[in-house]
Amino acid sequence: MEKLEEQIAHLTRTVEDLSDVVARQDQEIALLTRRVALLLEREASREAEGTGGVVLGDERPPHY
Template identity: 65%
Template sequence: MQHLEEQIAHLIRTVDELSAVVAGQQDEIDRLERRVQMLMQREAARDQEGSGGVVFGDERPPHY
């Protein structure tokens, strides 16, 4: 009986630890989703302004 109680205690501790890990991962996912959304909005605003050009290689920027 004592062996079963030890196993249950171990399993409960493991479940609690895993729950904390999952909660931390969800917080990180939420934070990253907010950052991606912010970057997408910023890029959309840049596209609307027309200033989202990229200079490739030795190509001169438009102000030359």
């Protein structure tokens, strides 16, 4: 009986630890989702303004 109580205590602790990990991951995913949405909005506004060009390292600027 003691062994079962020990295993239950261990499993309870493991479940609580995993629950904490999942909660932290949920917060991080929500933060990253907001950041990606902001970046997408920013990029969309740059494209609308026409200033979103990407210059490659070996590409000459347009004034040459």
